[in-house]
Amino acid sequence: MSVKSNLESIRDTLDELMAADDRIMIIGEDVEQGGVFRATDGLFKKYGVDRVIDSPLAESSIVGVSIGASLNGLRPIAEIQFADFILPAVNQIISEAAKLRYRSGGDWSCPIVIRAPYGGGIHGGLYHSQSMEQMFAHIPGLKVVAPATPYDMKGLLRAAALDPDPVIYFEHKRTYRLIRGEVPDTPYEIRIGEAIVRREGDDLTVFSYGLAMHMCLEAAEKVASETGIECTVVDLRTLLPLDRETILETAKATGKILIVHEDNLTCGIGAEVAALIGEHAFEYLDGPIMRLGGPDVPAVPFNHVLEEFYMPSPAKITTAIRTLAAY
Amino acid sequence: MASAVRMPQLGESVTEGTVVRWLKQPGEHVAEDESLAEIETEKVNVEIPSPFEGTLTELLVPEGETVAVGVVIATIDTGLATQPGSVQPPAIAPASQLPENAPPAATSVSEVLRKSPVATFSATGPLAPAGVAHGMFSTGESGLERPSPENGQPALAPRGDETAEQVPHTAAKAQNAIGVARYSPAVLRLASEHGIDLAAIQGTGLGGRISRKDVQALVNSGAIVRGILPDEGSRTQSDATALAPAGSEVVQEMQRSFAAPESAASDLFRHADGAGLPAEARPAQAVGDDEVLEPLTATRRAIAAHMSRSVQKSPHAWMMVEVDLSPLVAYRQQIKNGFRESEGIDLSYLPFMIKATVAALKLYPRLNSSWSDAGIVLKRRINIGIAVDTPAGLVVPVIKDADRLSISGLARAVSDLATRARARKLRIDDIEGGTFTVDNVGPIGSIISQPIINQPQCAIVTMESIVKRPVVIADAIAIRSMMNCCISFDHRIVDGGDIGPFMNALKQNLEKMGDGTPVF
Amino acid sequence: MTTVKGPGEAKSPSQAVLASQRRGAAAHFGLSTAQLTEMYTRMVQARRIADRMLVLQRQGRAPFVISGQGQEACQVGAGFAIKRGVDWVFPYYRDLGMCLTVGMTPAELFLNFFARKDDPNSHGVQMAAHWGSKALRIVSGSSPVTTQLLHATGAALAAKLRKTKEVCITSLGEGSTAQGDFHEALNFASIHKLPVIFYVENNGYAISEASWKQMAVANVADRAPAYGMRGQVVDGNDVLAVYQTVKWAVDEARRGHGPALIEAKTYRIVPHSSDDDDRRYRTRKELEEWMKKDPIDRFRKYLAEEGLLTDQKAVEIEQQVEAEIKLAIAAAEAAPDPLPEDALLHVYADTPSDATQ
Helix, strand or coil: CEEEEHHHHHHHHHHHHHHHCCCEEEEECCCCCCCCCCCCCCHHHHHCCCCEEECCCCHHHHHHHHHHHHHCCCEEEEECCCHHHHHHHHHHHHHHHCCHHHHCCCCCCCCCEEEEEECCCCCCCCCCCCCCHHHHHCCECEEEECCCCHHHHHHHHHHHHHCCCCEEEEEECCHHHHCEEEECCCCCCCCCCCCEEEECCCCEEEEECHHHHHHHHHHHHHHHHHHCCCEEEEECCEEECCCHHHHHHHHHHHCCEEEEEEEECCCCHHHHHHHHHHHHCHHHCCCCCEEEEECCCCCCCCCHHHHHHHCCCHHHHHHHHHHHHHC | CEEEEECCCCCCCCCEEEEEEECCCCCCEECCCCEEEEEECCCCEEEEECCCCEEEEEECCCCCCEEECCCEEEEEECCCCCCCCCCCCCCCCCHHHCCCCCCCCCCCHHHHHHHCCCCCCCCCCCCCCCCHHHHCCCCCCCCCCCCCHHHHCCCCCCCCCCCCCCCCCHHHHHHHHHHHHCCCHHHHHHHHHHCCCHHHCCCCCHHHCCCHHHHHHHHHCCCCCCCCCCCHHHCCCCCCCCCCCHHHHHHHHHCCCCCCCCECCCHHHCCHHHCCCCHHHCCCCCCCCCCCCCCCCHHHHHHHHHHHHHHHHCCEEEEEEEEECHHHHHHHHHHHHHHHHHHCCCCCCHHHHHHHHHHHHHHCHHHCEECCCCCCEECCCCCEEECEEECCEEECCEECCHHHCCHHHHHHHHHHHHHHHHCCCCCHHHHCCCCEEEEECHHHCCCCCCCCCCCCECEEEEEEEEEEEEEEECCEEEEEEEEEEEEEEECCCCCHHHHHHHHHHHHHHHHHCCCCCCCC | CCCCCCCCCCCCCHHHHHHHCCCCCHHHHHCCHHHHHHHHHHHHHHHHHHHHHHHHHHCCCCCCCCCCCCCHHHHHHHHHHCCCCCCEEECCCCCHHHHHHHCCCHHHHHHHHCCCCCCCCCCCCCCCCCCCECCCCECCCCCCCCHHHHHHHHHHHHHHHHCCCCCEEEEEEHHHHHCHHHHHHHHHHHHCCCCEEEEEEECCEECCEEHHHCCCCCCHHHHHHHHCCEEEEEECCCHHHHHHHHHHHHHHHHCCCCCEEEEEECCCCCCCCCCCCHHHCCCHHHHHHHHCCCHHHHHHHHHHHCCCCCHHHHHHHHHHHHHHHHHHHHHHHHCCCCCHHHHHCCCCCCCCCHHHC
16 A cells, blocks of 8 residues: 555556556657656656557547557557647547447447546646546447546556546546545556545535545535535546446435536536436435536636636535535 | 416415315406305315405316416406516515514414415415525635526526515515425425425525425434324424424314314325325225225325324323213203394303313313423413314314303304304314314214324313213212213323313313303 | 658569550469459459449438449459458448458348348448458448548557557548548558558549549659658559559568558549439549449450450359349348347447446
8 A cells, every 4th residue: 555646646557557468558649758747657668669659749640549559459548648639539539439339239349548637727728727528428438537536546547448448537637746645556446437425424415526526525524614514525436427326326315416527517527417316316306406617618717817716616615515505 | 457366375285276166257346355266175175365356357267176276267357557466576575674564584484374364375486585596606706607597596586477465475475485385306205205294394494495404304303203293392493483383283273083074184194105196196906896996085085194193193092081061951951042042153062161171271281282302382372173064074173262262252153163164164264273172072972982182282072972871979869961071182291190180170160060150 | 653662672563563554464463363353253243232232222222322333443452462351451431342352242241231230340330331340350430531540550550569460451532631630640650660551542533522622732642752651653443553552562561661652543433422413523524434444344354365254254253243142132131120229239348328227
């Protein structure tokens, strides 16, 4: 057991995976030098040019080549430098990776992982801060995970790398060094599609993931100590497929639902969670399902005042919790 | 300007009503408060007075048809260019602008209903306290969701056709509109599962809204077992005024304390044990070749549910005293004709019985009470429920402040309530607020009966048939007019040691009645 | 004509291509008479099957046809140039002839055409002519064009890293060369010297757009040197020239000399698809001129002149092909449709689709 940051957990897990399975290779921009976030630091030196491949600055090729390599026996882990830049690869992801198995009646499959650092709070401006998960969470054939803790980073990265289907692995870059936690040194997997209850409370249920999930935990502690309002906080972890069972179970337990994400509000993950609950737990609802999401502006603006306005915060979440609890 | 007349909510848990008979026809002039129609619900049958003066233009619900509370049943042309009732949503007055005689803000809609002389207005319209609709998440915090008027307001906004005129105490109603008119699915489900009277709960949520946790707290308190009504003690508030909401009393007054052939019913008990569920939702009952299935009426179901719950909830204990009524029988024989001539009504034994009961309750106020986990709730007022047979079944109207009435006053109250009950002209007010029940089972030929307590009261006393029997008086046998009085009491509240003195006081009060007993 | 050579490479095929036009070309580039006959048979099959599909579509027995009549030499010649079942094929939708050559049967082609459950290409999920066969190493393709070039590049990367000596060939129309994935694939493949052949069947039209609307250069293959790979234009209606040229590129790739961009000049003698009316954008005269250069007639004449195919044998081949088509259609039309709930299968390997919940 070691205490690691999210970033260290990712890096060590990549190392562990590559050491154990020579089908696993890394492809992406600047990955030989460790990548802009140092997530692949040291791996080129250890595994060489055949396993850690610097790609041209062309995202469609990063994904398209990964798909092709996966068809011919490799297990590529592609790195998109910033999730914002995944858009040129969307045709490869949605038209190809997501549909290969379906369109061939299961004859072909596409076991790739696409790692994508996402999210704001790092002064990254419009094009280094976006949350892109909702776009892919809408696409059957893909799996989408968004781990928040070092433990989950490892367990879900391992599960993603060994998954027979394409997995998009969203890493919130603000959490890379911010979040630290204990990580077992031995290999383990977290099943894709399983949410986890991070905190239990009787008053309301908060659903979140990524950086916002940590803010929710902070807010939950604050309201508990200040007002006695006790929240259940559920870390969704996997966004596709959603863990319906846990979502409905925890929603039914309190009947008051708050969904928090950094992503724009409209058609975000919260919309789907809300719909699930509205459809399958209606009789347990004790108030309006509430969502706290980013404002519907095109992206996270750069100036620190504007960025703070956009981003979720424990204070905003606290207010939302109190409002809903009082309902 | 046509204004809408809606199916009123005749009691909190009532969701629908049947138009039994229209008393006015289109084209007729209707005065404000003039009776428009006879409405029947599971709880009560009443005439609804017109909320407006004008010309009845249209009857929208045929006689015999049942519609949901709030449904427009008729329209009246008020002749005004602008009738607030049909055009403008009411402006909700800030508390500071309330008239001085407005009820306190915490008053529930049910109380407004009870205090109002006639139950003429609907309690269905969800009204928003100022600030609620837009308050959600509009915290001034950056980045929070701000519901637009389109998605934020209408859900809590007043109905466009609901008016301050229709709702006498709009602000007071608005304070509770969320809680009363809109139970969340979770609250409804829990209440249904545990047979809880939501009207009996004071909500802690926004604007007094009842939350899931309010109901859960009640359940967790242990006072609620599945299928049993909550009593006041299990409510979440200790405030005595909050412990006496109208809805439950309405219902409780309506419950006959013995297995009457028909009784005024309440939908309060809907869904308990399947009772009250729509027919299609209930499991089919297999019927043998030599059996006939008589479908349950709502009334039958309500009685069944109530009786079951009362027996489960209150540990019933029972005792009986023999009363020598000979002097009273003789006295009544002597004055009854004169009484009829001067008062125009019959003088039965019931007013005497009530008088004796009230006097005994004054001596032993512990029996004029209700159970709660927090303690025994003693009632200052003595409101006596009496059973009245009507063609539609038995109802239990209440004589308010019976301790302030003379025999004659009681006789008049009995006569008035009985007459109006048979004519289906009882008002909500007439059936609410009982604290003790007197059950005259003599007419059905009973000499000993074991009544079931009318929840949440402490006890119920019967007057059995008056029969001439040989009794031993001073070692001699004499023929006397004897009557048994039986009492069922909640053994949680009182013991035999309390009941004995009470019943003996009742016995003595009755036996002392006779020549010279003041009637007026 | 541009050819970029690396050290130790085989000679450019340009001389050989010219040679193929002459009688008595030495051993026909190593192909036996049986192979040449098979080559011819595949071309006839491809033409007759596609023609028949159009008829069936016009009869209302199937909803849609997209085909490549006129491109049989391109497809069959290239298909013969790879190691079938070993090398990887990433075809585009007109490549019926290439699939046939690699090993797909007429019965399977008609199962695909009728979108039957047992279609090995997509089991009824995709529109017709979206090829794929795990057994034949024909990788399932989609409708957005040019995406397959990157898959071929990736598979070639895997072949290189795993040292399997497999070569990937991916075909495309000249219209697809305008796509970004064309550039990204050629660039990547050349950087890593991958064993992949980018094979452009330039049939003159991208639906209605003539090739001059797709590019300002005369030949797609002229771009090869800019990517640092060898490039070659070949007469796409000369099956032996195609075979020779693609074989050269495949062999070079297998030797580790990197990718190639081959452009076969040909002509689509049918409309883009059954939904297209080509009279709106090209003259009948232009079409008639190309009909005179029909690759099948041309190859038959060549084989006859070489004494490798008698008239009687040619007639037998026609009869054999027609009989086989008839049987294939009957079998395919009688084959079962998928079950409605089959629509929910194969979303993931291990979990049912959300749609089933």
